[in-house]
Structure formats: C-alpha cells, structure tokens
Amino acid sequence: MRVEELPVDERVKKVVLERGIEELYPPQAEALKSGVLKGRNLVLAIPTASGKTLVSEIVMVNKLLREGGKAVYLVPLKALAEEKYREFKEWEKLGLRVAATTGDYDSTDEWLGRYDIIVATAEKFDSLLRHGARWIDEVKLVVADEVHLIGSYDRGATLEMILTHMLGKAQILALSATVGNAEELAEWLDAALVMSDWRPVQLRKGIFHLGTLVWEDGKVERYPENWYSLVTDAVKRGKGALVFVNTRRSAEKEALALSKLVSGYLTKPEKRALERLASELEDNPTSEKLKRALKGGVAFHHAGLSRAERTLIEDAFREGLIKVITATPTLSAGVNLPSFRVIIRDTKRYSNFGWVDIPVLEIQQMMGRAGRPRYDKFGEAIIVARTEEPGKLMERYIRGRPEKLFSMLANEQAFRSQVLALITNFGVSSFRELISFLERTFYAHQRKDLSSLEYKAKEVVYFLIENEFVDLDLEDNFMPLPFGKRTSQLYIDPLTAKKFRDTFPAIERNPNPFGIFQLIASTPDMATLTARRREMEDYLDLAYELEGELYASIPYYEDSRFQGFLGQVKTAKVLLDWINEVPEARIYETYSIDPGDLYRILELADWLMYSLIELYRLFEPKAEVLQYLRDLHLRLRHGVREELLELVKLPNIGRKRARALYNAGFRSQEDIMRAKVKDLLEVEGIGIKVVEGLFRYFGVEMPGEIKGATKRSGRKKRGTLDAFLK
DNA sequence: GAGTGTACTTCAACCCCGCTGCGGA
DNA sequence: GGTTGAAGTACACTC
Known part of the structure; x- marks a missing residue:
C-alpha cells in the first residue's frame, strides 16, 4: 500500500x-x-x-x-x-x-x-x-x-x-x-x-555446536570450535555482534576475553576514539573493566552500569565504534539497538525455583535484534549449544511457538494494591461492584470462572478492613479511609503501609537512621541486597551491636527470614554509609555492588522514606519526630551529614561540593552570599558556572567582569523532557 | 633440598530485569 | 544446574 x-x-x-x-x-x-x-x-x-x-x-x-x-x-x-x-x-x-x-x-x-x-x-x-x-x-x-x-x-x-x-x-x-x-x-x-511474521530485514536463525553452525533451513557452515569465532567472523566482515549471557559476571568476563580477539581488527583512528570514550568513564572497579574491554572495541552492558554509561555504550555501538556488546537481558526488551549478528550463549537462567529455561518469547525478542534496517540485507541470530542438545534448542526456540499469555492479576501483591485502588480511588463501593469490575478483566475472560479470584478478593477486602484502609458503613458499603487512599496514591504495597504504621510508636520512642533503614529495607517494595556467605557473620554482629536501634527483633538462624534479614541489615548499612558521606567508590568496593545497584537502592529508599513521612502525618504526628524524619529524608536524598543540609539545597551543590565548601569555611547560605567570588572559586569542584548559579539563586548581581563571560540562561519549560534531560 | 613457577584438578559460592511520589526558589 | 575464580595439588625446574 x-x-x-x-x-x-x-x-x-x-x-x-x-x-x-x-x-x-x-x-x-x-x-x-x-x-x-x-x-x-x-x-x-x-x-x-x-x-x-x-x-x-x-x-x-x-x-x-x-x-x-x-x-x-x-x-x-x-x-x-x-x-x-x-x-x-x-x-x-x-x-x-x-x-x-x-x-x-x-x-x-x-x-x-x-x-x-x-x-x-x-x-x-x-x-x-x-x-x-x-x-x-x-x-x-x-x-x-x-x-x-x-x-x-x-x-x-x-x-x-x-x-x-x-x-x-x-x-x-x-x-x-x-x-x-x-x-x-x-x-x-x-x-x-x-x-504476521513479516520483517523488513530477513532473519536467519541457527544453532552453533562445537564449530558446526546449522541454519534453520538445514544449511551447514564450519567454524573453529569455540563460539568466539562467530564474533570475530562478524567483525572481520565489518559488522557488529550482540552477545546475550545470563549473568553479569559472564557479561564482563566474555567482554574482556573477546576484547583481546577483536582489538586486532581495529583501525588506528578507531583505537584513538575508543580511548577517548573510555576516558569519559568515571573511576570505579566495574568501570575499570569496562575501560579495558573498550580498548578492544568491546563493551559489556548490564543493570549494574549507571544510566549514563549504558547510553554511552549504546550510542557508540550504533555508530559502529563499539563492535561487540555482551549483555544480560537488559538489552533484550530495551531501547532500539539492532545488530547484524546476535549470539545467544545461554538459554537458561537462575530463578527462585532453581534453573529454568528462558521463555521462547524472550529468546525470540533477543533474536529479533538481529539485522539493522537500512544497513543489512539480512540479520543472523545464533544460539550456542553448550550443555543443551542442539536439536532440542532448534525445536524449542527456532521452530517452536512462543508461550501463551496468562493473566497475572491473581498475583497476591499486585492484586492487593489493585483492589485497594479500586475501592479508594475508583469509587467501587461494594463487594458486588468489585466483582462486576473484575468480570471485565482479561483474567475473567481467559478463565471463565471467577470463583477463585472472588475468594482472593474477599480475603484482600478483609485484610483492608481489618487494617483500616477501608471501612464498612451500615449497609455494608465500602468507605475509603484516608490511610487507604494515601497508600494507594503513594503507590506502595498495602503491606508496606501497614508495616510502617505498626512501627510508628517505636519510631517515636527512638528515632534513628539504622532502625528506619532496616524497616524500609524489610518492606516488599524495596529491592534488598543479599548478604554473601562470608559476609553473614559481619552483618549479624552489626545487628546485635545495634540491636537497641532496631524496631524488629533479630530472627534465629533456623528462621526462614534469617537470610532476608541479613540482606536488610546490609542494605541499611549501605544507606547509613551514604548519609555519612562515605565516597561512592568505597561503597562499591565494600559491598561489592555496582553504580546501578546503588542508584536503585537510593531511588527506592527515597520514595519509601517520603511515603513513610506522608503516612506518619496522618496519625497525629509529633512535631519533633516529623522534623527528624524530614531531615533524615533530605540526608538520604543528598547523601550528607546533618551539617550540610543547608548547603545542598543550593543549585548544583551536591554532597561533594557541599562538603568542600563546608570544609573551606562556608558553612551556611549566609557565608556563601557574603563570600568573594575569588574565594569561592578556590574551593575544589567550584567553577564559574556554579558560582553564577549561586548568585542567580540569591538574586545578587555578579561582579561585572565575570558576569560578561558567563551569560546564558537557557530557561526551559518546566515539566517537559527537555528540562529533565538537560 | 628448599624455593618457585606452572599446569592441572577440585570446590564452594554465586546466579536477569523493572516501575511507582512530590515539590522547590 | 552450571560457570567461575580461588584454593589446593602435583610436579618440574632453578639456584
């Protein structure tokens, strides 16, 4: 057409x-x-x-x-x-x-x-x-x-x-x-x-096993035994490759191994450009590896990387500067990033229930990344058979059909939140109305029979009433309560909210960061770290040492919650380090986590801390406790000790600059307002742009000579993505 | 004959991803 | 359940 x-x-x-x-x-x-x-x-x-x-x-x-x-x-x-x-x-x-x-x-x-x-x-x-x-x-x-x-x-x-x-x-x-x-x-x-299965760029799919590459149509090609040859072959032909593996560690290891092989095919200018690229990265243990891999035109990509690092890699791959990316499934469903050849090294992954086959749907999405429109006439997706039998892989992933979709509405955590929202925010006012809403869902359409969901709904409603999210009037109609409504708007799990509320009295008695952080870490909305085997004893010791500050009791070794608890202690300790101004690099090292992980923990803790405060406000808060919580929230957001709270409110002043200013004797906004530009510029990390921002913030005129050199106020519209991105 | 280097075998530890709130001069 | 790096072992070589 x-x-x-x-x-x-x-x-x-x-x-x-x-x-x-x-x-x-x-x-x-x-x-x-x-x-x-x-x-x-x-x-x-x-x-x-x-x-x-x-x-x-x-x-x-x-x-x-x-x-x-x-x-x-x-x-x-x-x-x-x-x-x-x-x-x-x-x-x-x-x-x-x-x-x-x-x-x-x-x-x-x-x-x-x-x-x-x-x-x-x-x-x-x-x-x-x-x-x-x-x-x-x-x-x-x-x-x-x-x-x-x-x-x-x-x-x-x-x-x-x-x-x-x-x-x-x-x-x-x-x-x-x-x-x-x-x-x-x-x-x-x-x-x-x-x-339709139609694609603008044709896709060839095959299985590689010990040097033999069998295509879907039965054609066979020979390669050296190791699958690395699939990668080098693509590079040799001036193309790129995307390699999917199932752990971060593997992504890093394979990137370093492939880097050595690929680097031989790079031109001098490419090597220089890659050096430049590598020098843009910050310094931390993971970036060090990334830099080494980059020198050979290879990068790894997983959720441990910061967003900036990920974007940098994606862009350089699109430009063709990076030849190979080894990635965990972050990339399979993410932004548009096609490649001539896609190699899938693993088809299993570890889950809570042990090892499972990766769904066909997901593998096909990975394979779908093969073939760049406008550049390639066709793309190639190759699954490497290492422990699995090649024939089986061919049947399952290449000839096989993807799975059916099943409604996940009955997932307890999700269902709990959704039922609450229906009652408190969507005007569902009786159990009958609730059921009639559920009858319109995909779940009902698919299962025909709603009885088990109805049973679950009943349980959830009891839970909500019992815990005062919702009340019943004389005619058994639902009456949303403020606690329920706020919980739903804050977008947190009702269980999290309940946990918070149950802890308010204890917080009032002894407000302290460790207790609060462990509480936050123990909610179902938080992604906690896991304590490694050899760390366990340390965190248990720490928990006992600070037992008086915890709002929860320490579980026994036999308790099923024991493992989880230690993870929460570890998470709380990371947050504690953060608000005590431990440098990021040290945090990465001490807890063997990556920038992406830290960012994620902080983001979640920030949101939950805010929610905790908002809920506390509903229950006759004590003014001094509320103030304590707000200060702690700010410290969490900025990663600083109390004495810097005033400084980090200034534009472009984060934890590092605030500390530098403070140590140089500028301890309040007042100090800075009165300071000489020259003296401010002496402080580490403070450049002319920052000073200009400060002056604008205070509404003070910049001294003449400097003003001329630094005018530009690209005021962007609030709330648009432009404003956010810049 | 003790110390050192190296190639090899065992062994236990570890294991993908992601979203949500709100408001400030 | 399979990979991985580290610890352990065996053995040859050097001084």
Missing part, C-alpha cells in the same frame, strides 16, 4: 512522506485497513522493528487531528518513554504537543493537560488514574506498547487493570510481540487482530 492512498489526514501523509517513506510494509497496511482508523480496537502482533511505531503514530495523529482529545502511549521502561518521546516530537510541527512522564521527572496532573500525546510508563499512568487527573476524560486513544507484558508476573496486573479501566472509554491499540494466544487477547479487547 502506498502512503498516498492512505485514508488519513493529508498532513499526516505529508510528514510520513517527508521521512522518505512512500510504501507501507504489508503488516502495516493490513493494520491500517483493519478499521483502526475508524475507531476500532486493534491488537497488532508482529515482530519488533517491523513498523509498529509508525502504525501507532499514524493512528494517533490522525485521530487527534480529526477528533481532538488526547492519546496516551504506554511503555514498560523509562528509557523507552524517552526514546518514543523523541520520535513523536516530530509531530509537533503539526501543532500537536508531546509530553513524556515517568516517575523520574515531573509529577502529576494538570500541566499534562496541555499536551496531546502523552508517553508514560504503565505504572505512571496507573498512578495518574488514581490521582484522578481531570484530563483523563479527554483521552480518546490508548496505545499499549509491548502489551505481552500483561503476562509478566510482577508487572502484568498493572497493565491489565489500566486496559480494563479504559476499555469502552477510549480506543485501544495494543502492540505485541508474537505470542501464542493473540486471538484471546483480541477477543477480550473486542479488537481486530493483525498477526
């Missing part, structure tokens, strides 16, 4: 044509003929990179231009929200306004009302729904990207509930990878279904 022939607004066609697209891919054409342009719901199940985004753009923009209202585009990852935001920005030239919102930047409501296309993570949109933002009624279209995540154990329920809420109120366009039961999903959503 030609773009010219599309039955859409002329302006839409013009923009698409300007991109150089004149002809639509067959599945795109089929999708657009399905009635989706006339308002019909659609499930589009096609491989990644076969043009789902373009379809959704055309549908969104056409609808907005013709009918007004808003479109919401849901993604599973923050990084994807940024990626889509950048892509959709192009449509602003038609007068539409595009915004992105995730937990990272900007908060709720009203400013979003000014935008037409809103990109959000599913959880963020769920949260917006709970807060009852007024503009929600104007949403005419919901695009759910990666909708197969409805089958994810911990996050699937959120997506399912959002779609249940919006079903009937807005048009729904669900984008999915190929799954086993797309029909079922389409039936539930009362949607047309378009399925």
Whole structure:
C-alpha cells in the first residue's frame, strides 16, 4: 500500500512522506485497513522493528487531528518513554504537543493537560488514574506498547487493570510481540487482530555446536570450535555482534576475553576514539573493566552500569565504534539497538525455583535484534549449544511457538494494591461492584470462572478492613479511609503501609537512621541486597551491636527470614554509609555492588522514606519526630551529614561540593552570599558556572567582569523532557 | 633440598530485569 | 544446574 492512498489526514501523509517513506510494509497496511482508523480496537502482533511505531503514530495523529482529545502511549521502561518521546516530537510541527512522564521527572496532573500525546510508563499512568487527573476524560486513544507484558508476573496486573479501566472509554491499540494466544487477547479487547511474521530485514536463525553452525533451513557452515569465532567472523566482515549471557559476571568476563580477539581488527583512528570514550568513564572497579574491554572495541552492558554509561555504550555501538556488546537481558526488551549478528550463549537462567529455561518469547525478542534496517540485507541470530542438545534448542526456540499469555492479576501483591485502588480511588463501593469490575478483566475472560479470584478478593477486602484502609458503613458499603487512599496514591504495597504504621510508636520512642533503614529495607517494595556467605557473620554482629536501634527483633538462624534479614541489615548499612558521606567508590568496593545497584537502592529508599513521612502525618504526628524524619529524608536524598543540609539545597551543590565548601569555611547560605567570588572559586569542584548559579539563586548581581563571560540562561519549560534531560 | 613457577584438578559460592511520589526558589 | 575464580595439588625446574 502506498502512503498516498492512505485514508488519513493529508498532513499526516505529508510528514510520513517527508521521512522518505512512500510504501507501507504489508503488516502495516493490513493494520491500517483493519478499521483502526475508524475507531476500532486493534491488537497488532508482529515482530519488533517491523513498523509498529509508525502504525501507532499514524493512528494517533490522525485521530487527534480529526477528533481532538488526547492519546496516551504506554511503555514498560523509562528509557523507552524517552526514546518514543523523541520520535513523536516530530509531530509537533503539526501543532500537536508531546509530553513524556515517568516517575523520574515531573509529577502529576494538570500541566499534562496541555499536551496531546502523552508517553508514560504503565505504572505512571496507573498512578495518574488514581490521582484522578481531570484530563483523563479527554483521552480518546490508548496505545499499549509491548502489551505481552500483561503476562509478566510482577508487572502484568498493572497493565491489565489500566486496559480494563479504559476499555469502552477510549480506543485501544495494543502492540505485541508474537505470542501464542493473540486471538484471546483480541477477543477480550473486542479488537481486530493483525498477526504476521513479516520483517523488513530477513532473519536467519541457527544453532552453533562445537564449530558446526546449522541454519534453520538445514544449511551447514564450519567454524573453529569455540563460539568466539562467530564474533570475530562478524567483525572481520565489518559488522557488529550482540552477545546475550545470563549473568553479569559472564557479561564482563566474555567482554574482556573477546576484547583481546577483536582489538586486532581495529583501525588506528578507531583505537584513538575508543580511548577517548573510555576516558569519559568515571573511576570505579566495574568501570575499570569496562575501560579495558573498550580498548578492544568491546563493551559489556548490564543493570549494574549507571544510566549514563549504558547510553554511552549504546550510542557508540550504533555508530559502529563499539563492535561487540555482551549483555544480560537488559538489552533484550530495551531501547532500539539492532545488530547484524546476535549470539545467544545461554538459554537458561537462575530463578527462585532453581534453573529454568528462558521463555521462547524472550529468546525470540533477543533474536529479533538481529539485522539493522537500512544497513543489512539480512540479520543472523545464533544460539550456542553448550550443555543443551542442539536439536532440542532448534525445536524449542527456532521452530517452536512462543508461550501463551496468562493473566497475572491473581498475583497476591499486585492484586492487593489493585483492589485497594479500586475501592479508594475508583469509587467501587461494594463487594458486588468489585466483582462486576473484575468480570471485565482479561483474567475473567481467559478463565471463565471467577470463583477463585472472588475468594482472593474477599480475603484482600478483609485484610483492608481489618487494617483500616477501608471501612464498612451500615449497609455494608465500602468507605475509603484516608490511610487507604494515601497508600494507594503513594503507590506502595498495602503491606508496606501497614508495616510502617505498626512501627510508628517505636519510631517515636527512638528515632534513628539504622532502625528506619532496616524497616524500609524489610518492606516488599524495596529491592534488598543479599548478604554473601562470608559476609553473614559481619552483618549479624552489626545487628546485635545495634540491636537497641532496631524496631524488629533479630530472627534465629533456623528462621526462614534469617537470610532476608541479613540482606536488610546490609542494605541499611549501605544507606547509613551514604548519609555519612562515605565516597561512592568505597561503597562499591565494600559491598561489592555496582553504580546501578546503588542508584536503585537510593531511588527506592527515597520514595519509601517520603511515603513513610506522608503516612506518619496522618496519625497525629509529633512535631519533633516529623522534623527528624524530614531531615533524615533530605540526608538520604543528598547523601550528607546533618551539617550540610543547608548547603545542598543550593543549585548544583551536591554532597561533594557541599562538603568542600563546608570544609573551606562556608558553612551556611549566609557565608556563601557574603563570600568573594575569588574565594569561592578556590574551593575544589567550584567553577564559574556554579558560582553564577549561586548568585542567580540569591538574586545578587555578579561582579561585572565575570558576569560578561558567563551569560546564558537557557530557561526551559518546566515539566517537559527537555528540562529533565538537560 | 628448599624455593618457585606452572599446569592441572577440585570446590564452594554465586546466579536477569523493572516501575511507582512530590515539590522547590 | 552450571560457570567461575580461588584454593589446593602435583610436579618440574632453578639456584
């Protein structure tokens, strides 16, 4: 189908044509003929990179231009929200306004009302729904990207509930990878279904075993025995490779090993560019390894890396400077990062229940990364058989069909939160109403029988009533209580909230950081570290030493909670170090964690600390305790001791600069306001830009000579992604 | 004959990912 | 359940 022939607004066609697209891919054409342009719901199940985004753009923009209202585009990852935001920005030239919102930047409501296309993570949109933002009624279209995540154990329920809420109120366009039961999903959503395996870049799949590479069609190629040869072969041909492994340690090890082999194929300028790239990285044990790997044109990629490091690597790989990335599954479902060759070293992974086969769906998503549109005529995805039998792998992952999707609504933690939200934020006022809502879910559609879910719902409701999240009136109608409503808006697990509330009296008696941090670490919303075998004794000792500060009792060795408890102690200790200004590098070393892990712990602790305070405020707080908690929250956010709290409030002053200023004798905002520019510049880490920012903050004129050299105030609009990114 | 280097075998420890709140001059 | 680095072992070689 030609773009010219599309039955859409002329302006839409013009923009698409300007991109150089004149002809639509067959599945795109089929999708657009399905009635989706006339308002019909659609499930589009096609491989990644076969043009789902373009379809959704055309549908969104056409609808907005013709009918007004808003479109919401849901993604599973923050990084994807940024990626889509950048892509959709192009449509602003038609007068539409595009915004992105995730937990990272900007908060709720009203400013979003000014935008037409809103990109959000599913959880963020769920949260917006709970807060009852007024503009929600104007949403005419919901695009759910990666909708197969409805089958994810911990996050699937959120997506399912959002779609249940919006079903009937807005048009729904669900984008999915190929799954086993797309029909079922389409039936539930009362949607047309378009399925296809068509790809713009052909994909060849094969199994490698001891030097023999067998392609799907039976063709055989010979290589040296070690699978490394698959990588070097790709590089030799001027292409890149993406290697998937199942542990961080393996990613790092293979990167270093491959680096030695690949470095021989690099040109002099490439080597220089890579050196430059490596020098941009900060110094910590993991970065050191990364730097070594980079010198050979190879990088590893996993969640231990900071976001900046990840982006740096992704960009350099896209440019072709980095030839090979070894990655854990962070990359399989993340941002768009294709490669000529994809090599899958592992097909099993460790879970709580021991080793399990990685689902077909996931392996196929990894394989789908092979082949770069515009550069490659075809892509190659190769699974390495090491311990598994090659034949079995061929059957399961290459010829086999992906799994069916199953509703995860019944997952207890998720269900608890969702039931609470229905009662406190969505006006569900009786058990009967609750059930009738649940009848519209994918769970009900799929299982037909609601009795076991009903039983669970009953248990949850009892729990909520018993713990005063909700009350019953004389006619047995639900009455939301402030505690319940706030819990739901804070987006925390009711169990976390209960735990907090139960601990308030103890906190009032003896407020202290260690106790509070252990409490936070013990909630189901926190991702705690695990204590390694040889660390266990140390943390147990620490717990006994500080027993008086804990709000929980120390479990016995035989107790099933023992392991978890030590992990919580370890996490609390990390947080304690953080607020006592232990340098990051030392924290990484002491606890053998990576920057990404620390960032994650701090982010979670920050959010939970805020929630703790907000809930405490509901229960006749003592002023001095409240102040104590607020100060602790600030210390946690900035990673400083108490005496620096005043300084870190200043713009561009973090824990390092604040400490430097303090040690140089500038101990209050007053001191700084009165200081001479020259003296401030003497302080380590303080440059002219920082000083300029300080002066602007105080509303003081800069002395003349300096002012001229540093003018520029790129005031960005608040709440947009631009502001966040810069 | 003790010390050192090296190649090899055992052995226990460790094991992917991600989202959510809110408000400041 | 399988990989990995570290500890342990055996053995040859050097001074």
